Amino acid sequence: MTTHIDDGLWSAIADPSRRQVLDLIVSNGGVSASWLAGRVPFSRQAVSKHLAVLERAGLIRRRKQGREVLYQIDAVRLDQAARSMAELAAQWDRRLVAIKRIAEAAHTQNKRRERHDEHAPGR
């Protein structure tokens, strides 16, 4: 019916705290959970939970650097998310344009009919 977006992706980006985490990762490249925890107004534990959800949704990946685990975005998946959302909006734009076309055509026809009636004999 509408563009299909898998639930994992929606849920992952719907949450504002997770978007904040995601933003930080996008802007700063590979970052650790403790680095993130120092920059958000919620607990280290919450950061770990958000990271797990983002990872499950495929939006971020982890890599090991020495003893540290760093998180970085998966650009392909993020692109896909942005495109899915834009496509839903575009679908409504297309429908609104169609409504506009139909309503304006009907209005033009109504006006023509009114003019015709005014000039019709017997009025």
Place this chain on the structure above:
Amino acid sequence: MPDLTISREVVIEAPVDVVWRTITEPGQMSEWFADRVDLVIEPGAHGYMQFGDQGGPVVVEVVDPPARFSFRWNHPLGEEPAVGNSMLVEFTLTPEGDERTRLRVVESGHELRDWPDAEKQRYADEHSGGWIEFTDRLATLLAKRQPE
């Protein structure tokens, strides 16, 4: 409650009653929306919309001619649509003079369904403007992303 909300607008050079008929008469709805629309425009009426070989139930919520019309859709088959299991589509018509109408459509309900209320409220407070700006922001961030 604002959430992952799609909000779009168009200005139509036609009186509000003409626009109202275009968006609410099932025969006309099939011109711009679904391939087939079986729907009575009454609050609470259950209907069906067919899109190609797919289709789904629709339930009318608000009918307030010629200003407001809303319905719920995309709820699981066999369930009553409600907040949390469906998308709400709301049309608002605002006349701008005799021959011009501003039509706004808002589709909401894409949000995560089992958020705690506090979380929902915080989200609503932060995002009353909808999520399109987030898409834009993502695009900007992607554009200036450092090569790894």
